[in-house]
Amino acid sequence: MSGQQQTFTLSGASCAGCVRKIESALKAVDGVDDARVNLAERTLTVTGSVSSPTCISAVESAGYGAKRAAADPRKQRELQRDKDRQHFRKLMWRSGLALALGIPLMLWGLITGEMSVNTSTQQLAWGCVGLITLAVMAFCGGHFFTGAWKAFRHHNANMDTLIAVGTGAAWLFSMAVVFFPHWLPESARHVYFEASAMIIGLINLGQALEVRARGRTSAAVEKLLELQDPTARVVSESGEVDVPLEEVQVGDQVRVRPGEKIPVDGQVLEGRSSVDESMLTGEPVPVKKAAGDNLSAGTLNKNGTLLFEAKKVGAETRLAQIIEMVQNAQSSRVPIARLADTISAIFVPTVMIIAIIAALVWFNWGPDPRAAHTLVVLTSVLIIACPCALGLATPMSVMVGVGKGAEHGVLVRNGKALQQASNLTTLVVDKTGTLTEGAPKLTDIETDGDVDELLTLLASLERHSEHPLAEAIVDAARDKELSLHEVEDFEAITAHGVRGKVDGRLVLLGNRKLMSREAIEPGDWQARAEDLAAMGRTAMYAAVDNQMAGVIAVADPIRKDAKDAVARLKNLGLKIEMLTGDNQATADAVAKQLGIESVHADLQPEDKEKIIGELQQKGIRVGMAGDGINDAPALARADVGFAIGAGTDVAIETADVTLMRSSLHGVADAIELSRATLRNIKQNLFGAFIYNTLGIPVAAGVLYPLTGMLLSPVIAGAAMAFSSVTVVSNANRLRLFKPSSAQEVRP
């Protein structure tokens, strides 16, 4: 059991003394590395290799109560959704109430035109309306005022400030008209109660729609959370019992039946089955699992029953780490938003100053009724300006983009990586394991005699070799179910090959130098071996009893989809360069088959990083695709490192982009997604900037000379309310993103 973290809810703890007592009791328990009580939340967090019942007993022995906290992220998510729904309903209710007052008032003004205060009857009537408006403002928009006040006290100004000042100014002016109409010229004795009510109503409506739209932006994480069942079937001496997922301990034995999801990470103890891991690796073909194999939480057991030991639970599982990574990336910043962030920080006070300046201009130089115009301009400027649109422009797009990536097996580390992936010009690809399978296979065996007989002899000999290519020959014999023989006098001759006696026959396998050394003339086989080498294969000569027996070739096969993926990446405008430690001939052959023009062969691991550095010095924006382990320095050096390693832990920790699929298509998906996301961000930023830069001057009255009208504060409120919704809705359009399929490529 590793140092896992468990959380408990406490009962009976109420002071610092209780905290000390509980922590001391826990720290005295074997296996507890750390115990921390959070008195504010009444929780206890225990780190260490200890079971939860042991922790609970220790707490109880100290005189308090404890139970495992419901840390199920799905429950939390559901709870959050419930709260969002409640919030939506509350906002709609507030909106409805405010509009129920605002709309009739507005219609009254439009139909009768009587919104002025000239008589004592009108004073009384509009005074009552003013008080009703105040009640509606307090009930439906009170949070704007309290928020604005608290922010003000902290030297902050936010959207609440604009709404509170705008609606407050309109209401105060109207009440001033009601109480002191004679202070103003007749033409200026207009009340604006409908504006205050309508603005509060429309902004609540806008926020309600925004809450609903935002709920859709996190759909990807919800899909990931749904990959786990809420319970696991734990096997103990007393039988099998379904327990909540959060109660599964490391070391528990868990049974999964056909059709069930694997609840936690573990290792198979008994049984055979195939497991669909496509949700985590993108590999569509189910993987066979038997004793000793590893299982990942969230994958689907297909056709057999498995008994396995839990190795990682809770936040330690690979799925949980992926979810955490996605959530972190979703709320990270993108460099392109730096300007918007800077503007956001000074936006509200700046708008307030603009509103005052505009109001003073109308007051000093505007046409009559100046007081009314001054108020309309002041209110409209404050209300139309929307920091929300600016602030939401990038986070919403990043959230949807990163989530969409996760759906397609593309895990983006942060917003910066997402942005940089969109403008790469060159993609450097490691050959082995990325363009090729990464596991050599026997591709050719040619002999004048019996193929199986020769393969049996060679595989028997190679079984004793540690050369990486030897395994391919042994595997080929096993695949054919050939029986291997004992070997005598085995000898590995460095840089030549191997020799030994199999069934009393002297067998040699190696390169041309080995044959020369043993004085064996390869004859026509040499030309055949050279042909095979020209195809990118490693050809070897085989001799039996000092006679040439044939040639065999081993190669790391090119991935089935590598050619399509390379074509797709070229289609995206990227120059592809191949890196490999293999010899030039093999590398050239692979590159030729894949349509890659630029090849760097015979490289040491450190050379890869140097090559990327040289490309960057030429001003090229370089992406690097590798397996995430051997290529770590090069991946780190590249502008964007794509780790193609089916999401190994190392890759997830270090890469800018981790591809769950072991396919170069993932890189194309990531680049297409990043470009789509950046396009969406730019649209949002452009929209938000344009909205504010056009909206504020229009509200300030620049069109008055042309139209003879000022923008109504109600229209300004509607524009503000729906600007945020527009931004969120545009970000949600990214949910429709689909990577172009390989079939669409026209090389």
Place this chain on the structure above:
Amino acid sequence: MMSVLINVLGLLLITGIVWWFWLAGRKSPLQHYQESLVIQVKDGVYEPDRIEVPAGREITLSFQREDASPCAEYVVFSDLEISKQLPLNHITEVQLPKLEKREYPFTCQMKMYRGILVAS
């Protein structure tokens, strides 16, 4: 007379805005970090919004979001590339790595909520 008064009031308001929001600086007291400290996310502000934390040591901050506004949904430590979703009416712990001695701003996604960590 009224005209002069309104203009003077307007200019005073502009001066007040510039001074209060940009020049006056924050006067809120610097809270010392304790493990039981909970930062409230409410009414448009973090409270406390200036927290002194020990440098060179991993710390955990607890945020309690009571503001249903979507604006408050995330807390972002942009200098540390850390962000965390804050479920409503729930205490969320944010683990921070060892910090160097300097100030680290934390904000909501829209930079409306703002706070400062002072690592010393």
